[in-house]
Amino acid sequence: MLAGLSLSSDYIVPQDVKEAGFQICAEELGSIVEGHDVKKLKIHDGVEGIAEKLGTTITKGISTSEIDRRQRVYGFWFFVWEAVQDTTLMILGICAFVSLLVGIVTEGWPKGAHDGLGIVASILLVVFVTATSDYKQSLQFRDLDKEKKKIVMQVTRNGLRQKLSIYDLLPGDIVHLSIGDQVPADGLFMSGYSLLINESSLTGESEPVNVNASNPFLLSGTKVQNGSCKMLVTTVGMRTQWGKLMATLSEGGDDETPLQVKLNGVATVIGKIGLFFAVVTFSVLVQGLFTRKLEEGTQWIWSGDEAVEMLEFFAIAVTIVTLSLAFAMKKMMNDKALVRHLAACETMGSATTICSDKTGTLTTNHMTVVKTCMKILLESIFNNTGGDVVVNEAQKVEILGTPTETALLELGLLLGGDFEEERVKSKIVKVEPFNSTKKRMGVVLELPEGGFRAHCKGASEIALAACDKFLNSNGDVVPLDEASTTHLQDTIEKFASEALRTLCLAYSDIGTIVGIKDPVRPGVKESVAVCRSAGIVVRMVTGDNLTTAKAIARECGILTDDGLAIEGPEFREKSDAELQQLIPNLQVMARSSPMDKHTLVKQLRTTFQEVVAVTGDGTNDAPALHEADIGLAMGIAGTEVAKESADVIILDDNFSTIVTVGKWGRSVYVNIQKFVQFQLTVNVVALVVNFTSACLTGNAPLTAVQLLWVNMIMDTLGALALATEPPTDDLMKRAPVGRKGNFISNVMWRNITGQSLYQFVVIWYLQTQGKEAFRLDGPDSDLILNTLIFNSFVFCQVFNEISSREMEKVNVFDGILKNYVFVAVLSCTAIFQIIIIEFLGTFASTTPLTWQQWFVSIAFGFLGMPIAAILKMVPVGSS
Numbered sequence: 001m002l003a004g005l006s007l008s009s010d011y012i013v014p015q016d017v018k019e020a021g022f023q024i025c026a027e028e029l030g031s032i033v034e035g036h037d038v039k040k041l042k043i044h045d046g047v048e049g050i051a052e053k054l055g056t057t058i059t060k061g062i063s064t065s066e067i068d069r070r071q072r073v074y075g076f077w078f079f080v081w082e083a084v085q086d087t088t089l090m091i092l093g094i095c096a097f098v099s100l101l102v103g104i105v106t107e108g109w110p111k112g113a114h115d116g117l118g119i120v121a122s123i124l125l126v127v128f129v130t131a132t133s134d135y136k137q138s139l140q141f142r143d144l145d146k147e148k149k150k151i152v153m154q155v156t157r158n159g160l161r162q163k164l165s166i167y168d169l170l171p172g173d174i175v176h177l178s179i180g181d182q183v184p185a186d187g188l189f190m191s192g193y194s195l196l197i198n199e200s201s202l203t204g205e206s207e208p209v210n211v212n213a214s215n216p217f218l219l220s221g222t223k224v225q226n227g228s229c230k231m232l233v234t235t236v237g238m239r240t241q242w243g244k245l246m247a248t249l250s251e252g253g254d255d256e257t258p259l260q261v262k263l264n265g266v267a268t269v270i271g272k273i274g275l276f277f278a279v280v281t282f283s284v285l286v287q288g289l290f291t292r293k294l295e296e297g298t299q300w301i302w303s304g305d306e307a308v309e310m311l312e313f314f315a316i317a318v319t320i321v322t323l324s325l326a327f328a329m330k331k332m333m334n335d336k337a338l339v340r341h342l343a344a345c346e347t348m349g350s351a352t353t354i355c356s357d358k359t360g361t362l363t364t365n366h367m368t369v370v371k372t373c374m375k376i377l378l379e380s381i382f383n384n385t386g387g388d389v390v391v392n393e394a395q396k397v398e399i400l401g402t403p404t405e406t407a408l409l410e411l412g413l414l415l416g417g418d419f420e421e422e423r424v425k426s427k428i429v430k431v432e433p434f435n436s437t438k439k440r441m442g443v444v445l446e447l448p449e450g451g452f453r454a455h456c457k458g459a460s461e462i463a464l465a466a467c468d469k470f471l472n473s474n475g476d477v478v479p480l481d482e483a484s485t486t487h488l489q490d491t492i493e494k495f496a497s498e499a500l501r502t503l504c505l506a507y508s509d510i511g512t513i514v515g516i517k518d519p520v521r522p523g524v525k526e527s528v529a530v531c532r533s534a535g536i537v538v539r540m541v542t543g544d545n546l547t548t549a550k551a552i553a554r555e556c557g558i559l560t561d562d563g564l565a566i567e568g569p570e571f572r573e574k575s576d577a578e579l580q581q582l583i584p585n586l587q588v589m590a591r592s593s594p595m596d597k598h599t600l601v602k603q604l605r606t607t608f609q610e611v612v613a614v615t616g617d618g619t620n621d622a623p624a625l626h627e628a629d630i631g632l633a634m635g636i637a638g639t640e641v642a643k644e645s646a647d648v649i650i651l652d653d654n655f656s657t658i659v660t661v662g663k664w665g666r667s668v669y670v671n672i673q674k675f676v677q678f679q680l681t682v683n684v685v686a687l688v689v690n691f692t693s694a695c696l697t698g699n700a701p702l703t704a705v706q707l708l709w710v711n712m713i714m715d716t717l718g719a720l721a722l723a724t725e726p727p728t729d730d731l732m733k734r735a736p737v738g739r740k741g742n743f744i745s746n747v748m749w750r751n752i753t754g755q756s757l758y759q760f761v762v763i764w765y766l767q768t769q770g771k772e773a774f775r776l777d778g779p780d781s782d783l784i785l786n787t788l789i790f791n792s793f794v795f796c797q798v799f800n801e802i803s804s805r806e807m808e809k810v811n812v813f814d815g816i817l818k819n820y821v822f823v824a825v826l827s828c829t830a831i832f833q834i835i836i837i838e839f840l841g842t843f844a845s846t847t848p849l850t851w852q853q854w855f856v857s858i859a860f861g862f863l864g865m866p867i868a869a870i871l872k873m874v875p876v877g878s879s
Contacts, residue, residue, distance in 0.1 A: 011043070023053035029171060029234040033186040036217045047188045047216060051232055056172035058190055058232070060159035117843065151643070153177075153184050154400065156230075161390045161400070171233050178228040178386060179433055182221065185233045186240040189216035192229025193431035197222050227433050228386065277691050284695050286310070347630040348648070349665025351536055351613045352736045353604055354658065355597065355624070358542035358549065359403075359501075361615050361634065361655050362556050363518040374471060380505045381412035382422035384443040384455035386433060389419035403518070404501070426453075434458070437593075439543070455507040460492045461545065463504030496547035499555060520555050527659040528557040535735040536662065541589045541597045541624075549590035563587035568596040579603055597624040605629065609739050615650070615658060632658055659732075667727030669737060670807075675722040677748045678804040682718075682797055684756040686710060689763050689793075701767065701789045703845045709836065710794065721801060721825040746876040747807050754871040755803070755864060759796045762860050763789055774856075780847060787837060787846040788853055794833050795861025798826060803868035810869045 017025045024044065032040045032050075044050050048058065056062045100117070154176040155164045161176070166184040169175070175184065177192075189195065189211050196208040199222045208225045211218060218231050220240035289310070293299045356362060382389075387401020387409050397413075399406045409419070426445040429452070434441035440458025447453055456463055470480045470488070478484075495502045501518055531538050540553045546567050553559035565588035572595070574582060583603055589596060597614070601624050604610040614621070614628035617638040625631030625646050633646030634653040643649055650657050686702060693701050702710070744752075770785045771777065805812045805822075816822060838848045849857070 022055055024050065026171065026235060026239055029054075030186065030239050033188065033217050033219070033234050034240075036215075041188075041216070047190055047232055050188060050234065051172070051190075054172035054232075054234075056174070056232070058174065058230075059156075061156040061174040062158075062170065062172040064158055151182065151184065153181070160393055161388065162392065169233055169236050171235060173233040175231045175233060176228070177224050177231055179224055179226060179435065181224045183218050183224065183231070185220050185237075186235040187218045187231040187233045189213065189218060190230040190232050192227060193428075194227035194433060195224070195229045196226035198225045226435060228431070277687055281691055281695065347611065347665065348613055348632075348658075348661045349663075349667070349669040350611045350737045350739070350741075351630065351662060351665070352610045352738045353537040353539065354531065354613045354615070355539045355541050355601060355604075355628075356558075356615045356655060356658075357617060357621065357634075358540055358544060358552055359518060359617070361617070361650075361653060361658075362520060362524050362540065362552060362558075364521050378412050378415065378417040378422055379426065379445070379453075380455045380457070380507055381408050382417060382419050383426060383428060383445055384441065384457050384505070384507075385409060386441070389413070404503070408503075438462075453507055455505070457503060457505050459545070460502040460504040461489075463506050464488060464492070467504075467506055493547055496545055497551050499548060499551040501544060501548060520552065521654055521656070523654075523656040525555070525557045527656045530659055530732050531662075532557075534662070534732040537587075539587055539589070539600075541592050541600065543592060544590055546588075546590040549588050553588045559587050565590065568592035571596055572599065576607075580607060583608065594621065594623050597621065598627055600624075601627045611736070611739050613658070613662075615655075616646075617653070632661070663727045663729075663732055666731040666736075667725070668723075670731065671723045671725050673743070673745070673748060674725070674804045674807060675718055676744070677751055677807065678718055678722060678797075678801055680744075680748075680752050681755045681759070681800060682710060684752065685759045685763070685793070685796075688756075688760055689767075692764075693767065701763075701786050702793070703786075705844050706790050706846075709832075709844070710797070717825050717829060718801060721822045722804060724819060724821040725805065726819070745807075750874060750876050751804075751807060751868065751871055754874075755800055755868060758864055758867050759793070759800075762796065763793060766792060774853065783845070783847050784849070784853075787849060788857060790846065791833070791837055791849065791854070791857040792860045794829075795858050796864050797861075798829055798833075799861040799864050800868070801826065803865055806872075808872060810872055812865075812868075 011028060013023055014025050017023075028040075029050070031037060032044070041047075041050070044053065051058050054062075151166045152163045153166055153169070154161060155169070156162075156174040156176070157164070164173075169185050173185075174190065175187065177183065177195075183197070192212075195211045197211050197218065198208050199219065209215070211229070220235075290299065385401065385405050385408065387399060387405035389409055390398055390400060392398045399409050399413075401409065412419070412422075426447055428443055429446050430442075430444035432438075432442040434457075438458070439462050440456055442454060442456045445453050445455070456466065464485070468480050469477050470484060471477060492502045499518075499520070528538050538558050540549060540556075540558050542549050542552075544552075546565060550559055550565050553565070559565060562585065564582065564585040566582070566586060568589060568591045571582075571589060571592070583600070586600075589600065597616075601612050601614055604612045605627070611629045613630045613632060614624045615632045615634070616622075616625050617634035621633075625633060630648065631646035632648050632650050633643045635643075635649045635651040636653045638646075638649070638653075648661060650661075686707065690702055690707075766773075766785065766789050770788060771781055774784075774788070776784050802812055802816070805816065806814075836844045837846050841847050
């Protein structure tokens with residue numbers, strides 16, 4: 001005699017959970033699902049028992065009236081903080097310490113501390129300005145980040161099926177999952193068909209897991225590879241297995257964009273040059289001191305003053321290297337968040353080719369049945385579907401599902417069908433969901449009168465090929481002979497040539513064909529023309545048949561008379577040598593598999609060195625989106641797998657928006673070029689002036705505090721002013737930069753060289769002839785001269801900033817007053833410069849100037865503008 005197995009539990013419901021009206025806590029739920037604990041699940045009476053203890057029902061879901069109570073028991077808070085350390089400010093901190101040490105040793109406290117405290121105050125100012133700038137940028141990009149993470153799921157609450165953000169999910173919610181969805185929380189399988197889950201994101205195992213009533217555990221972050229189901233949410237947020245994993249990981253580094261690679265190259269070279277100048281300067285000064293001591297025969301006797309002199313040499317070397325470090329190590333696009341978010345946009349600006357999906361991107365993604373060849377059986381429409389017809393909170397009928405599904409369901413309703421009535425009539429016993437490999441879906445029904453009927457729906461040529469009978473105009477079932485097959489194939493071809501998507505609905509021995517129109521989006525043709533004029537090749541890659549694809553491509557302006565259209569099966573048979581001949585002219589690829597798209601993108605990137613943008617919305621687009629330089633996923637129609645693989649989410653699913661991203665990307669690229677041109681000019685002049693001066697006189701005319709102010713002008717404020725220039729339509733009339741183009745162009749070198757030479761001549765003239773020209777001969781003559789040099793140098797940068805607004809055009813004032821940020825930055829720079837000279841003399845090592853000296857300083861700066869205009873007339877090559 002067999003005894004029954006007795007299941008007992010030591011689990012005690014916590015008091016706060018009991019008081020809230022629930023019978024199970026979050027920790028217990030987490031341990032059941034995460035540990036795949038079948039025994040514990042049985043102890044709690046299975047999925048139904050868990051649902052009951054969570055205070056939910058498997059048909060109506062949770063009640064909205066008790067959401068606050070549920071959040072208190074099962075909700076969570078998660079805070080993230082990150083600290084950024086700036087190497088430049090660390091070096092300046094050392095400089096401040098050295099200055100304090102030197103000053104206090106030589107002049108005592110507090111007079112000797114002025115220089116060091118001046119640097120500290122300047123560092124605090126830089127930190128404040130940079131932090132404010134970073135904070136504003138983070139606010140701008142936080143919204144974009146929210147949009148990328150705005151994942152919406154279909155959930156049953158209060159007995160109504162509705163759309164909810166994954167951040168609003170709570171234990172007890174009933175979530176509807178289908179192919180391509182990401183599982184939004186840990187939970188339990190309630191009901192469904194053919195559910196296969198890809199757990200590779202958690203386990204690394206590529207083999208999908210079959211989830212059903214006997215293995216009901218669903219984990220957050222995994223993907224639905226096949227099938228559909230209803231899931232009972234058990235744990236959310238940081239209590240899920242995915243949440244715990246994310247808590248232990250920091251965000252990984254991304255591949256560098258073409259611009260970042262070029263910038264890093266420039267920064268590395270300049271950093272090395274600056275370091276070289278600093279070492280040589282320090283060596284020259286120390287060698288001068290040693291030579292003097294050798295001549296005096298005192299090389300073994302060192303006084304305190306001489307030690308202080310060595311410290312001063314070190315301070316000079318540090319001030320020289322400061323500007324180079326600012327360029328090489330400060331964040332090129334101002335901070336990591338900006339680089340992370342702007343990188344994708346900037347890459348789009350370098351794009352030379354776009355491989356676009358058809359449905360939803362070039363077309364509206366709203367299907368309408370415009371032609372039918374015979375009456376469609378409501379049984380087929382309403383049962384063989386991945387969509388749903390529901391009554392929403394406003395008591396209005398709403399159709400849920402993909403655009404193709406909603407189009408067919410809409411037709412069924414227009415024909416007078418009742419979705420609920422039709423579903424009740426028959427029992428669904430087997431479902432084969434649609435996937436891109438089979439290109440069809442099927443359902444098996446148990447009929448009320450007994451027996452079974454299989455319905456099939458899919459690509460016309462595939463479904464038609466499986467049929468051997470059809471329903472004629474009299475409603476009789478007759479054999480599908482050659483003439484009838486030809487007629488139906490001609491009908492399919494005719495519909496496809498009219499840019500209609502064709503589907504075949506079949507059950508047992510009846511075939512039905514419908515033509516679905518997915519109209520081209522307004523503005524797409526014009527956007528494709530803009531891309532063509534901008535030197536960007538647009539290619540269409542679609543799963544549709546060749547005739548439909550060619551019709552849509554011609555309508556959009558993608559397929560030209562000399563362009564090539566090919567089918568995926570033919571494409572994948574080509575050798576590498578044949579692909580090299582074929583790809584340059586390829587404009588349309590139809591009936592493509594995910595790997596065909598991936599192969600095309602890889603070939604374009606590696607063999608042809610193109611910067612490739614890819615659009616996609618389906619799970620099958622993920623490999624190509626990941627392979628591309630920039631992946632653009634559709635925000636509305638895109639599956640979560642596609643969105644996760646992409647760099648940018650196109651919120652309105654519109655191709656025209658992609659072109660706008662490209663225009664902004666080019667604007668980012670050009671604005672950074674303007675900024676780097678401006679910054680390099682400041683860099684070159686400051687390095688050469690301080691280096692030559694230190695070597696010849698033993699002193700640097702620009703002190704550490706002054707250099708810090710110059711650093712803020714050229715880095716934080718310069719970036720703020722020049723990076724805010726809005727894009728113009730002219731940007732889309734030039735060829736793309738691509739992967740090989742030089743970042744510092746000949747035009748930039750011409751402007752940098754000419755302007756640097758002018759500024760160096762001005763400052764060298766002031767250094768050598770300044771005292772005579774301004775009749776400076778008193779005890780403060782050196783301080784006045786150095787103040788004059790500093791003032792002239794700063795105003796040279798102010799006017800050079802205006803000249804840098806255009807790298808090739810002479811008129812740099814066009815639209816300047818519309819750019820309020822630029823005007824504000826220049827005004828603040830000029831006002832603060834006056835304050836530094838006139839009122840902060842002790843800290844900044846300056847002295848007030850006469851109005852004549854002010855006039856000459858500003859005049860020297862202004863004279864740089866006509867020189868910049870003349871330089872722009874000197875012809876140089878384009879590279």
